[in-house]
Amino acid sequence: xxxxxxxxxxxxxxxxxxxxxxxxxxxxxxxxxxxxxxxxxxxxxxxxxxxxxxxxxxxxxxxxxxxxxxxxxxxxxxxxxxxxxxxxxxxxxxxxxxxxxxxxxxxxxxxxxxxxxxxxxxxxxxxxxxxxxxxxxxxxxxxxxxxxxxxxxxxxxxxxxxxxxxxxxxxxxxxxxxxxxxxxxxxxxxxxxxxxxxxxxxxxxxxxxxxxxxxxxxxxxxxxxxxxxxxxxxxxxxxxxxxxxxxxxxxxxxxxxxxxxxxxxxxxxxxxxxxxx
Amino acid sequence: xxxxxxxxxxxxxxxxxxxxxxxxxxxxxxxxxxxxxxxxxxxxxxxxxxxxxxxxxxxxxxxxxxxxxxxxxxxxxxxxxxxxxxxxxxxxxxxxxxxxxxxxxxxxxxxxxxxxxxxxxxxxxxxxxxxxxxxxxxxxxxxxxxxxxxxxxxxxxxxxxxxxxxxxxxxxxxxxxxxxxxxxxxxxxxxxxxxxxxxxxxxxxxxxxxxxxxxxxxxxxxxxxxxxxxxxxxxxxxxxxxxxxxxxxxxxxxxxxxxxx
Numbered sequence: 001x002x003x004x005x006x007x008x009x010x011x012x013x014x015x016x017x018x019x020x021x022x023x024x025x026x027x028x029x030x031x032x033x034x035x036x037x038x039x040x041x042x043x044x045x046x047x048x049x050x051x052x053x054x055x056x057x058x059x060x061x062x063x064x065x066x067x068x069x070x071x072x073x074x075x076x077x078x079x080x081x082x083x084x085x086x087x088x089x090x091x092x093x094x095x096x097x098x099x100x101x102x103x104x105x106x107x108x109x110x111x112x113x114x115x116x117x118x119x120x121x122x123x124x125x126x127x128x129x130x131x132x133x134x135x136x137x138x139x140x141x142x143x144x145x146x147x148x149x150x151x152x153x154x155x156x157x158x159x160x161x162x163x164x165x166x167x168x169x170x171x172x173x174x175x176x177x178x179x180x181x182x183x184x185x186x187x188x189x190x191x192x193x194x195x196x197x198x199x200x201x202x203x204x205x206x207x208x209x210x211x212x213x214x215x216x217x218x219x220x221x222x223x224x225x226x227x228x229x230x231x232x233x234x235x236x237x238x239x240x241x242x243x244x245x246x247x248x249x250x251x252x253x254x255x256x257x258x259x260x261x262x263x264x265x266x267x268x269x270x271x272x273x274x275x276x277x
Numbered sequence: 278x279x280x281x282x283x284x285x286x287x288x289x290x291x292x293x294x295x296x297x298x299x300x301x302x303x304x305x306x307x308x309x310x311x312x313x314x315x316x317x318x319x320x321x322x323x324x325x326x327x328x329x330x331x332x333x334x335x336x337x338x339x340x341x342x343x344x345x346x347x348x349x350x351x352x353x354x355x356x357x358x359x360x361x362x363x364x365x366x367x368x369x370x371x372x373x374x375x376x377x378x379x380x381x382x383x384x385x386x387x388x389x390x391x392x393x394x395x396x397x398x399x400x401x402x403x404x405x406x407x408x409x410x411x412x413x414x415x416x417x418x419x420x421x422x423x424x425x426x427x428x429x430x431x432x433x434x435x436x437x438x439x440x441x442x443x444x445x446x447x448x449x450x451x452x453x454x455x456x457x458x459x460x461x462x463x464x465x466x467x468x469x470x471x472x473x474x475x476x477x478x479x480x481x482x483x484x485x486x487x488x489x490x491x492x493x494x495x496x497x498x499x500x501x502x503x504x505x506x507x508x509x510x511x512x513x514x515x516x517x518x519x520x521x522x523x524x525x526x527x528x529x530x531x532x533x534x535x536x537x538x
Contacts, residue, residue, distance in 0.1 A: 027390025
């Protein structure tokens with residue numbers, strides 16, 4: 001009996017490993033096949049994937065991820081601070097729950113919601129027009145930042161809450177009674193304690209924007225030169241089917257994400273050390 | 278000063294999260310909207326959508342996809358984490374590594390690998406819903422894994438099992454009456470998160486199967502080209518589903534941590 005249950009569970013676990021190999025690990029590893037051409041190591045596909053068009057796509061994607069993460073990181077850190085310093089538990093619980101849920105809301109529904117708000121005749125643009133202010137072009141470069149902020153801001157907020165939790169409010173009071181200003185406290189104690197978490201969360205936001213496909217596809221119908229869209233075109237677009245080029249571009253993208261993952265793990269280790277002190 | 282800044286921040290965040298959805302709701306109910314507020318209100322767009330067979334078919338496929346992903350995730354994760362936590366704790370590191378994989382290989386990249394792997398024999402699965410279900414399960418794994426693993430870790434099942442055994446319960450009874458009820462909220466929360474991720478999935482669906490097996494997000498992209506108001510109604514429905522599921526998953530856990538990695 002004992003062996004039966006344990007045996008059955010081990011059986012399912014092994015099945016799970018096979019499933020992961022077939023649908024997760026193997027498809028990922030197989031991308032590296034592009035470096036083999038008729039049994040020889042070859043960089044031909046890499047040369048094709050680094051053509052100016054794709055170089056620009058990579059640069060555009062890096063730029064989008066960099067700034068969109070920066071916006072989210074600044075606003076989210078400030079919001080986490082606001083929640084930390086708030087003494088209203090109801091506001092805290094509500095905002096935390098709201099942020100945790102909104103951080104995962106993306107894709108076509110989000111893109112179309114922003115088009116309603118910031119499109120040519122969008123509600124918000126009509127207000128801006130009425131006030132004589134410049135309107136927002138949702139289909140332009142800045143448009144993507146507005147949409148991505150919708151998940152980046154709450155994501156940063158929830159990611160930063162535990163880090164703020166490590167800062168005791170009594171520390172602030174103690175520092176102030178010793179004559180330090182509020183700014184002095186944050187500069188000398190608060191920010192050093194928070195820094196590893198800020199960096200780690202920033203990296204997550206960066207990767208989040210860098211790999212995003214659904215939202216930008218729905219917003220622009222694919223009409224932007226970004227790396228995920230270029231990859232999609234090579235396997236599912238009307239332009240043509242080029243799995244070798246798609247794999248090479250996908251490897252390029254995976255490389256950036258792998259570096260992000262390593263940096264994230266390092267920052268987590270650093271954060272754990274900081275919070276122990 | 279601090280208080281003012283705090284209120285301003287939280288208020289702006291609230292507006293930012295609700296305004297796009299409220300605007301979509303208004304747009305789905307508007308007769309026409311060219312001035313600050315809609316000129317009139319109508320249920321026509323909703324009626325059109327609800328009478329449309331394509332909408333119901335795509336919703337049905339989305340539901341089928343989401344339920345399959347949840348069933349597959351729970352089927353794999355519960356026995357696996359049970360044996361790993363109970364007998365082979367050293368394997369936990371490998372499992373964690375495997376759940377980090379989708380971070381480096383997100384939907385778009387996974388789709389490329391899957392298409393080149395399954396477009397021909399021996400396993401010609403490309404452009405079938407089966408491949409899509411497997412792929413979406415992989416992508417939503419980090420969410421479900423976290424929730425189920427946390428439940429097993431918090432329950433300390435080894436001690437629980439020893440206590441049950443010393444009281445005379447056999448393994449099957451221990452599992453059915455002691456361990457499963459303890460981890461159930463965590464498993465349920467993992468299932469709800471996986472359901473929500475599958476419900477909104479777009480990248481894999483569009484690239485692996487597209488309009489051959491149209492799910493709700495793919496249908497919305499098609500519909501938006503001709504009927505903005507109907508598309509806004511789908512936005513409202515997706516929003517309600519995602520937020521309802523999200524808050525449900527949160528209520529099953531004590532902390533409000535967001536599942537990333």
